Amino acid sequence: MVTDILKIISTRATSQRLRARKDQVENSAGGYTFAIDDEARLRRFLTLGVEGGTYYAQPRELAAENAEIVMQLAETNPRLLVDIIVEVSVAGRAPRANPALFALAIAASFADDAGRTYALEKLPQVARTGTHLFIFIGYVRQFRSWGRGLRRAVADWYLNQSADKLAYQLVKYRQREGWTHRDLLRLAHPTGMDAAHGDLFAWAVSKGTGDTAGLPSIVGAYTQAQALGAAGAEADFVRLISENPGMPWETLPDVALTMTGVWEALIHAGLPQTALLRQLPRLTRLGLTGGDTGKLIARQLADPVRLHGARVHPMSVLVALRTYANGKGVRGDSKWTPERQVLDALDAAFYAAYGGVEPTGKRLLLALDVSGSMTAPISGMPLSAREATAAMALVTAATEPDYEVVAFTATQPLYAKKSASLFGGCAISKLDISPRMRLDDVLRKTDNLPFGGTDCALPMLWAAKAKVPVDTFIVYTDNETWAGDIHPYQALRQYRDQLGIPAKLVVVATTATSFSIADPSDAGMLDVAGFDSAVPNLIGDFIRGQ
Numbered sequence: 001m002v003t004d005i006l007k008i009i010s011t012r013a014t015s016q017r018l019r020a021r022k023d024q025v026e027n028s029a030g031g032y033t034f035a036i037d038d039e040a041r042l043r044r045f046l047t048l049g050v051e052g053g054t055y056y057a058q059p060r061e062l063a064a065e066n067a068e069i070v071m072q073l074a075e076t077n078p079r080l081l082v083d084i085i086v087e088v089s090v091a092g093r094a095p096r097a098n099p100a101l102f103a104l105a106i107a108a109s110f111a112d113d114a115g116r117t118y119a120l121e122k123l124p125q126v127a128r129t130g131t132h133l134f135i136f137i138g139y140v141r142q143f144r145s146w147g148r149g150l151r152r153a154v155a156d157w158y159l160n161q162s163a164d165k166l167a168y169q170l171v172k173y174r175q176r177e178g179w180t181h182r183d184l185l186r187l188a189h190p191t192g193m194d195a196a197h198g199d200l201f202a203w204a205v206s207k208g209t210g211d212t213a214g215l216p217s218i219v220g221a222y223t224q225a226q227a228l229g230a231a232g233a234e235a236d237f238v239r240l241i242s243e244n245p246g247m248p249w250e251t252l253p254d255v256a257l258t259m260t261g262v263w264e265a266l267i268h269a270g271l272p273q274t275a276l277l278r279q280l281p282r283l284t285r286l287g288l289t290g291g292d293t294g295k296l297i298a299r300q301l302a303d304p305v306r307l308h309g310a311r312v313h314p315m316s317v318l319v320a321l322r323t324y325a326n327g328k329g330v331r332g333d334s335k336w337t338p339e340r341q342v343l344d345a346l347d348a349a350f351y352a353a354y355g356g357v358e359p360t361g362k363r364l365l366l367a368l369d370v371s372g373s374m375t376a377p378i379s380g381m382p383l384s385a386r387e388a389t390a391a392m393a394l395v396t397a398a399t400e401p402d403y404e405v406v407a408f409t410a411t412q413p414l415y416a417k418k419s420a421s422l423f424g425g426c427a428i429s430k431l432d433i434s435p436r437m438r439l440d441d442v443l444r445k446t447d448n449l450p451f452g453g454t455d456c457a458l459p460m461l462w463a464a465k466a467k468v469p470v471d472t473f474i475v476y477t478d479n480e481t482w483a484g485d486i487h488p489y490q491a492l493r494q495y496r497d498q499l500g501i502p503a504k505l506v507v508v509a510t511t512a513t514s515f516s517i518a519d520p521s522d523a524g525m526l527d528v529a530g531f532d533s534a535v536p537n538l539i540g541d542f543i544r545g546q
């Protein structure tokens, strides 16, 4: 039999290992996907970070690639760069502040005069805490020397907040990355301030030994706590906290942080939400998560006002939940027995962190990539992309009336394709998860799923073959896919033709690479980055066609 070699060339069904169109690029796994533009790439970097690298790229390579994109934008469109940094940062869309501070440092170093000035003007919006400021200074010194503009921006950071707010920053975030407020005040040398600021600066430069008379009361509370030191009694610390309800726990000496009464006082005074999330193991060990204080903690944890006020990222809640449910610290040096009401509150807090998500009412098929590459951690957090993905799928599940969740795995396949190039081929299976299950159980379940080959075209192929009506396919993937004899965008077109439904495809990217299986020239396809609180509504708006 003579085979016609020309039959392998097709623009309607092309192997994912071949380039189907000129605008496709090879991904790190050897498959062909589309490349996203620089703006989309920037958003992925800002919201997803690079600390964990990807399965295929080391963190250093990924960092270098992303830094290059940011530098390019600093030169070509600094205003756009800075505006996106501010938008992502102010909206709390990233679980960590570092990428935004890093990108702003690049803008403040590589843009033209007007661009650098614009970047530095926005410093207080992106560096909202003393720690942010220190991290920014560390980054900016990687790219430039001190100059008048930078000194003035730092001086303004200190001058343009009220004395009370600044005092809080000075006692709460005292040093980081080898920098102290004393260092920065001496370098920036702010002038033209009022007496209140002048006295605070003098106190900060005195290394905290100066007179606190006339300063905001929180400074006196801090120096008193430090003076009590290791010899301080619980009653003394508790009294200090009740007299100064806004005093941060960071102002207390180590000994105070081992005392039950001290934490009880801090909680009743209104411990900030991020501190509360991080201190749950300690609060449980101290016996505070049961009883009335436990009820108060549970209420505070799931309080939407507290969550949004503190810009708590849903993934930070997820990390807190997973860590807490484990009952032991990552180094195994501390143990606690997870309290049910805390676990339930964290579960509720995760959904609450996403805020109000409006259902679209459309028919949705969610497909989760759970392949080996999805075990890469996101944003340097102890959380894998597959876990974050499963959790976020539940946000859709909790909102939408009509959805199905499948995963790319070969156990009890709904639909499978044998492939000569793959062990056992690729398949999708129904994933039995629902928001009625608690998140820590879902995470465990997802983490134990057997890896399968990932062919992101399968959801469309299956739905076409089984004649399942779907308005929108939502695929969560790192886009490092190569398996399959038809590209996902081609499979979507076939599905539309065969079922007569103008189906859409949303691709939720889980790593800060430049690849996407979504066709950028098809208005029915959307590429979104990450897991932040804005994503469900972005997807919803797209599905509704807004």
Ligand code: CA
Pocket (backbone or CB within 6 Å): 371, 372, 373, 374, 454, 480, 481
């Ligand atoms: Ca993969």
